[in-house]
Amino acid sequence: MASIYSRLKTQIAPAPAPRVEPQRTDGLRGAEAEEMCAAFESLNLGGFWSTDAEGRITYMSASLVGRLVHDEDATGTEFVGLFVRPRTGIDGQRTLPFVFARKGRFESVIARSEHEDREIVWSLSGEPINDAETGFAGFRGHIVDVTRDRQNAEEASQLATTDALTGLLNRRHMTNVLKRTFAAFAPQRRPCAVMLIDLDRFKQVNDTLGHAVGDALLKQVAQRLIKVVGDKERICRLGGDEFQVMLPDVEDRGRLGDLAGRIITMLSEPYTIEGNRCTIGTSIGIAVSPYDGETVDDLVRNADLALYSAKHSGRGRYRFYSNEMLESAEQRRHLEETMHDALIKGEFELYYQPLVDLSNNHVVGTEALIRWNHPESGLISPALFIPIAEESPMICRIGEWILRKACEDAVSWPGRARVAVNVSPVQFADPSFPKTVAMALTATGLDPDRLELELTESVFLQEGEATDDMFKALKNLGVRLVLDDFGTGYSSLAYLKTAPFDKIKIDQSFIRGATSNTNRNRAIITAIVALAQALGMDTIAEGVETFDQLNMVRDLKIGHVQGYIFSKPVKVEELFRNVAEDNWVLEPDGPAKQRHERRAMFRTIGVIHEDHYYPVTLRNLSISGALIEGLLEVPVGTMFMLDFGDGQFEMATVVRSRDSSQGLHFARELVSDGNGGLVTRHRFMAHHLMAAGVPRNTDEFLAQQAALLATGKISLPCFSMANRGAKRERAKG
Ligand code: C2E
Ligand code: MG
Ligand code: MG
Numbered sequence: 001m002a003s004i005y006s007r008l009k010t011q012i013a014p015a016p017a018p019r020v021e022p023q024r025t026d027g028l029r030g031a032e033a034e035e036m037c038a039a040f041e042s043l044n045l046g047g048f049w050s051t052d053a054e055g056r057i058t059y060m061s062a063s064l065v066g067r068l069v070h071d072e073d074a075t076g077t078e079f080v081g082l083f084v085r086p087r088t089g090i091d092g093q094r095t096l097p098f099v100f101a102r103k104g105r106f107e108s109v110i111a112r113s114e115h116e117d118r119e120i121v122w123s124l125s126g127e128p129i130n131d132a133e134t135g136f137a138g139f140r141g142h143i144v145d146v147t148r149d150r151q152n153a154e155e156a157s158q159l160a161t162t163d164a165l166t167g168l169l170n171r172r173h174m175t176n177v178l179k180r181t182f183a184a185f186a187p188q189r190r191p192c193a194v195m196l197i198d199l200d201r202f203k204q205v206n207d208t209l210g211h212a213v214g215d216a217l218l219k220q221v222a223q224r225l226i227k228v229v230g231d232k233e234r235i236c237r238l239g240g241d242e243f244q245v246m247l248p249d250v251e252d253r254g255r256l257g258d259l260a261g262r263i264i265t266m267l268s269e270p271y272t273i274e275g276n277r278c279t280i281g282t283s284i285g286i287a288v289s290p291y292d293g294e295t296v297d298d299l300v301r302n303a304d305l306a307l308y309s310a311k312h313s314g315r316g317r318y319r320f321y322s323n324e325m326l327e328s329a330e331q332r333r334h335l336e337e338t339m340h341d342a343l344i345k346g347e348f349e350l351y352y353q354p355l356v357d358l359s360n361n362h363v364v365g366t367e368a369l370i371r372w373n374h375p376e377s378g379l380i381s382p383a384l385f386i387p388i389a390e391e392s393p394m395i396c397r398i399g400e401w402i403l404r405k406a407c408e409d410a411v412s413w414p415g416r417a418r419v420a421v422n423v424s425p426v427q428f429a430d431p432s433f434p435k436t437v438a439m440a441l442t443a444t445g446l447d448p449d450r451l452e453l454e455l456t457e458s459v460f461l462q463e464g465e466a467t468d469d470m471f472k473a474l475k476n477l478g479v480r481l482v483l484d485d486f487g488t489g490y491s492s493l494a495y496l497k498t499a500p501f502d503k504i505k506i507d508q509s510f511i512r513g514a515t516s517n518t519n520r521n522r523a524i525i526t527a528i529v530a531l532a533q534a535l536g537m538d539t540i541a542e543g544v545e546t547f548d549q550l551n552m553v554r555d556l557k558i559g560h561v562q563g564y565i566f567s568k569p570v571k572v573e574e575l576f577r578n579v580a581e582d583n584w585v586l587e588p589d590g591p592a593k594q595r596h597e598r599r600a601m602f603r604t605i606g607v608i609h610e611d612h613y614y615p616v617t618l619r620n621l622s623i624s625g626a627l628i629e630g631l632l633e634v635p636v637g638t639m640f641m642l643d644f645g646d647g648q649f650e651m652a653t654v655v656r657s658r659d660s661s662q663g664l665h666f667a668r669e670l671v672s673d674g675n676g677g678l679v680t681r682h683r684f685m686a687h688h689l690m691a692a693g694v695p696r697n698t699d700e701f702l703a704q705q706a707a708l709l710a711t712g713k714i715s716l717p718c719f720s721m722a723n724r725g726a727k728r729e730r731a732k733g
Contacts, residue, residue, distance in 0.1 A: 046122075048060075049079065049140065050140035050141075051139045060074050068082055084112045084114060096124065101392070101430060102429055104431065109123070109124045120145055121147045121150045122143050124144075127140065127141060135435055154172075165218055166221075168226075168236055174236035178246060178296045179296050186290075189685065191291075192249065192299075193251065193256055194244065196242065196284065198243075198282070198284075198311065200281035201280050202240075202280055212274075218237070221241075225267070227266070244300075244303075251682060252681050252682060253286075253681050254681045261318065264281075267280070268280070284317075284318035285304060286303060286318060286319070287306060287321040305325040306325060307319070309328075313675050338374070339389060347375070348371070350368045350370055350402065351370075351371055352409070352570060353366060355418075355562045361566075361585050361586055362585055365417050366417060366419055367421075367569075386424065403421055404444070406451075407444040407446040410446055411444050413575075414579070415584060419446075419452070420453075423453045425455075429466070448478030448479045449478060452482050454482045455482065457486070460499075481500060481503075483495070483503070483505065485542075486510075487509065502537060504537055506525060507542055509543075511552075525558070526556060533557075538559055538560060540560035541560070541562070542563065544566075566586045567586060603617070605644050616631060621670075624666055626642070636655065648679060648683055650666050650667065651666070
């Protein structure tokens with residue numbers, strides 16, 4: 001392979017006058033530097049690399065062939081893709097995809113690669129290559145193999161069983177304890193629960209108040225954990241802001257939920273550290289063996305999936321592992337793998353939803369909302385794939401496409417309606433974002449005043465100065481800035497005073513809450529609208545579906561509305577279907593009232609009575625009872641076993657019975673799943689059921705029934721199934 005200098009010169013294409021070695025002012029030093037680089041490369045400790053703006057390799061030291069890449073020529077391969085994907089959804093750590101998205105300098109970022117079954121740990125440092133004309137042109141940096149250092153450090157800590165900072169058990173020791181416990185518990189199938197605890201917003205504390213405060217905070221967290229859990233020997237600090245609690249012989253999800261709830265409350269109380277007051281949140285994932293995994297690895301992975309789900313369903317909550325989480329993790333992985341091609345193949349599509357001025361019902365703008373037309377899965381919601389894109393540099397590429405396409409479409413519309421584009425916090429953190437916006441505007445010729453960028457409050461969680469600069473740069477372009485989803489996040493009115501927003505979008509949850517009987521939301525919205533008016537900002541209400549909501553929005557003097565009452569998001573071709581030139585007016589159309597939030601359910605569950613298994617429809621569910629549909633002629637007082645799936649069984653008594661529906665009362669109350677749902681306290685494994693004579697699944701049951709019927713050991717079902725056929729039979733009879 002050629003020397004790094006010559007390679008860099010030829011390979012960063014197109015490279016007008018590569019400014020790669022500014023220190024190379026005289027021939028001698030240049031040659032000397034070149035020799036030193038070559039010597040470093042030949043040491044096999046690491047090497048140099050560089051990428052283009054898209055993150056594809058443009059140079060890689062020969063010493064890395066065979067260890068990081070297989071081929072001599074890795075040019076064009078995605079650099080980040082060489083490494084094992086870091087665990088997602090957990091904040092507080094700088095990962096390679098993250099620093100790449102930020103396009104800034106980075107130092108000593110740890111990444112792992114796998115080569116011939118051997119894991120190599122790398123430490124990477126890099127800096128952006130900035131081209132005078134085109135701006136960001138890629139990265140270059142060096143990479144060092146630190147596997148050995150890591151091993152040495154680990155060997156040294158092997159002797160230690162505790163975490164040096166907090167005094168809790170360390171990860172290795174906890175894993176050993178778990179393995180021993182599992183081995184001892186397996187024969188009697190004794191349960192063991194694992195909780196994974198992750199602090200929310202710890203990174204912000206660390207970044208804004210410094211590492212010393214961060215460390216002190218972790219110590220206090222450890223003390224509080226010991227207080228709630230009660231036994232120091234059961235708690236471990238996994239590293240960073242992650243903790244693990246092991247609870248042998250606990251499988252009662254009521255107890256586990258209570259404990260998790262207490263941990264969340266306790267850790268969310270404010271902390272005082274060196275005169276600073278700070279608050280953090282906590283998310284918890286819980287898995288219980290043997291139901292959720294029979295090995296330590298499986299159980300911890302599943303607790304981790306539950307934690308991911310807790311973080312993504314709003315943070316500050318706990319979740320129990322359920323099988324769907326594994327399925328959705330697999331789906332996420334699939335989406336992640338196919339996302340890159342989707343952009344190339346043109347599978348993304350923008351839908352537009354009108355924004356209406358309430359004073360005259362004129363459409364003053366639209367919001368662009370992305371959809372993914374997946375060849376196998378159909379139309380995929382952005383709520384599903386945007387968070388995945390945000391964990392890699394993909395979000396910036398997709399974001400760029402959205403901007404360009406939205407501007408292009410808006411230019412072709414009649415009139416001057418604006419177009420609003422959602423901007424991810426990752427894009428907002430990218431210093432080249434204003435340039436991307438400027439390029440979309442110049443390329444399409446859209447008047448900057450017609451482009452609105454929708455930001456959420458999470459952009460304020462970045463460091464202060466960069467945020468201010470970004471706001472200034474965007475305002476200088478002449479585009480309008482909108483604060484989206486107001487009322488869902490941190491909702492500090494202070495942001496409104498400092499950030500240059502032109503509009504506030506009040507979130508649909510707020511609108512929904514305000515039409516119900518509490519006055520609190522109304523009072524808050526009134527205050528927001530007054531403040532916005534005083535600051536010269538527009539207001540818009542999102543997610544208005546019904547006339548009572550529309551009237552309330554009018555009463556509250558919110559100027560604009562976006563919601564199904566005017567239109568759902570539609571394809572661009574449909575947007576102007578019934579529009580007369582220059583007179584884009586929509587009439588509201590929808591239900592009069594918001595239907596009361598009732599958890600209507602249409603899930604199929606099983607009823608086991610004597611020797612029979614009946615599928616029935618669960619119509620509603622509370623902690624103490626349920627309404628089911630699907631059985632006829634069931635006398636009050638009958639006792640059933642209900643099968644909710646996943647090993648969840650509960651005894652129930654029929655307390656009401658009318659035609660094909662029955663009201664049931666449970667023998668034991670259900671417990672919260674931490675996310676507004678309900679689960680049974682206890683679960684049963686197949687071997688419990690077999691011992692009790694209950695078949696594992698419907699198929700097995702039917703086979704067993706057929707066999708028993710054939711031998712005359714059982715009678716025909718004692719209830720008739722309430723399907724149409726059965727009803728017709730009865731009517732005829
Ligand atoms: P958002 O920006 O708050 O968008 C509003 C969401 O509310 C849209 O969902 C819209 O279809 C929905 N909505 C509007 N009116 C009503 C209503 O009356 N009733 C109900 N039930 N829903 C209504 P959608 O399209 O599924 O998008 C979800 C979120 O995904 C967006 O929330 C936004 O955060 C994100 N997103 C969508 N498109 C993009 C994009 O192009 N880029 C980025 N970064 N994020 C996007
Ligand atoms: Mg939006
Ligand atoms: Mg919104």
